[in-house]
Amino acid sequence: MNSPIFEILFIHNKLNGSLERPVYLQLAEIILLSIKEGKLKTGQKLPSSRDFASFLDINRITVSKAFEELQNQGWLESFTGRGTFVSSHIPEIKPEKLQKQSNRTQKNSGFIIEKKPYLENSYFVPKTNLHFDDGFPDPKLAPLKELYRAYRNQLTRSGLYDKFGSYGNPDGSEYYKNAISQHLNETRGLKTTSKNILSVRGTVMGVNLVCNALINPGDIIVTGVPGWRRAENNFLHAKAKHIGISVDEHGLVVEELRKICQKQKIRMVYVTSHHHYPTTVSLRIDRRLELLKLANEYGFIIFEDDYDFDFHYSNRPLLPLASADENGMVIYCGSFSKSFSPAFRMGYLAAPENVIEHLTNVRVLLDRQGDHILDNAMGEIINDGTVQRYLRKSLNIYQDKRDYFCSLLGSELGDFVNFSIPNGGMTVWTKFDTSINLEKLASKAYEKGLYFSDGKAHQYPNFNANGTRLGFASSSKEDLMKGVDILRKLI
Structure with a gap:
């Protein structure tokens, strides 16, 4: 039929x-x-x-x-x-x-999406051989073999059910938290135990988690201007009110913060005290003490983002605010992305036990747990001294690169740029002559095979230094010379 x-x-x-x-x-x-x-x-x-x-x-x-x-x-x-x-x-x-x-793919949803300006990210990934990036480390120096060995050990040792057969603690593996706690106590003067540590997938996750757990719509958050857009966008997404205050050669101008505290209730201050982002200046000791005093007096949270503590060249690194915090006002955040590679999403929050407990409960709503296997591998190379040896070695190499790069900037571009040799970090905050269109310069340099930020991320309604961060750590000396030569010819 x-x-x-x-x-x-x-x-x-x-x-x-x-x-x-x-x-x-x-x-x-x-x-x-x-x-x-x-x-x-x-x-x-x-x-x-x-x-x-x-x-x-x-x-x-x-x-x-x-x-x-x-x-x-x-x-x-x-x-x-x-x-x-x-x-x-x-x-x-x-x-x-x-x-x-029937014959078209679904490019647009059938429901309304409220677009917000701060969520418009291009996620641009440069494809050039030369780069003055945002301050990334040199992956050739990172102890990747040692990390691989430690990770492989996690996969082959006994206790497979505990590792793979069930979920672990959402705040991180006990081994990793103990390793981080001891590391922070020895290197940064903190007074922590594993109960004061929460494993996160880098600084951005730490900021986002704190916003979800501790910030309510309408809360006031204060940061320095210029600052880190990624953090500021998290504050906006939490529907907080963001207030920017000045940053000078000594860091955050804390006197401006006091004036705001006298008029409005502040919930949190976000600060990169060691090397301010993006200008790399350090917060001076009197301002550090005043900031802690204000937090105690007015009851606001200090979120201390210490993204590159380990790389300070002129003297020993300044101890973080968290080391002098006697009243539990500081949430301290660190990451290995700036130590090893941005590809490794390993970080931590250190805070009072009840804060960690609360953040952990909120973290479960987003991520049941992190990567305990990778965390344990990281804990192993902290405990066996690999990380400490790597940091000592790379510190000398990065300092040498910093000196060479700053020498090049001064000799080849001295008439067109203004900068101070940074005491630490992996970038040079460089301000270009106002006659130079930084956006066009960055575009032309990219065509020549050199990538660097056009500085738009560091512009604010009342602030435009015509400046950008020029990273040196991830490049060889030869590549630094080639990159500066491209800029010299273009300018």
């Missing part, structure tokens, strides 16, 4: 036995498409599996499997002695509506 349904189904569709996709699924998809397009109606009876098999010259079992697949999905229903029908539970479908959409 040649049912007219066969013409509906197969006038534009054919089965292909040479494809990897099973024939029964191909048949099921052809029937399903005809239902969705309204060509097969609700309650319509289909030819028998015997007739399908005869018409298509395929095995009857293949047809039965196709029917069964669609029955399981609810598109067909079968009745003993009566046959197989398009499900009566499917509402009537207008063919023209679905036909119009």
Whole structure:
């Protein structure tokens, strides 16, 4: 029997036995498409599996499997002695509506998305051989072999069920937290135990988690200007009110903060005290003490982002605010992304125990737990001294690169740029002459094979230094020379 349904189904569709996709699924998809397009109606009876098999010259079992697949999905229903029908539970479908959409991919949703300016990120990944980046480390120096060895050890040692058979603690593995706690106590003067540590996937996650857990709509958050846009965008997304205050050669101008505190209730101050982002200046000791005093007096949180503590060249690194915090006002955040590589998303928050407990409970809503295997591997190379040896070695190399790069900037571009040799970090905050269009310069340099930021991320309504961060740590001396030569010729 040649049912007219066969013409509906197969006038534009054919089965292909040479494809990897099973024939029964191909048949099921052809029937399903005809239902969705309204060509097969609700309650319509289909030819028998015997007739399908005869018409298509395929095995009857293949047809039965196709029917069964669609029955399981609810598109067909079968009745003993009566046959197989398009499900009566499917509402009537207008063919023209679905036909119009059937050949296009879904680029836009059918629901409204409220677009916000601070969420418009280009996620630009430069593809040049030369780069003055945002202060990334040189991956050639990172102890990748040691980290790989430690990670492999985690996969081969005993206790597989504890590692892979169930979930672990959402605040991080105990081994990693103990390693981080001891590391912070020895190197940064903190007074922590594992209960004061929360493992996070880098600084951005730490900022976002604090916003979700401790910031309510309308809360006031104060940062320095210029500052880090990624943190500021998190504050805006939390519907907080963001207030920017000045940054000078001694860091955050804390006197401006006091004046705000006298008029408004502040919930949090975000600060990069060691090397202010983006200008790299350090917060002077009197301002550090005054900031802690204000936090105690007015009850606001200090979020201390210490993104590159380990790289300070002129003297020993300044101890973080958290080391002098006697009243539990500071949430301290660190990351290994600036030590090893941005590709490794390993970081931590250090705070009073009840804060960590609260942040952990909120973290579960987003991420049941982090990567305990990677955390344990990191903990192992902290405990065996690998990280400490790497930091000592790379510190000398980065200082040498800093001196060489600053010498090049001074000798080759001295008439067009203004900068101070940074005491630490991996970038030079460089201000260009106002006659130079930094955006155009960055675009032309990119065409020549050199990437650097055009500085737009550091511009504010009342602040534009025509400056940008020129990173030196991830480049060789030869590449630094080539990059500066490109800038010299363009300028």
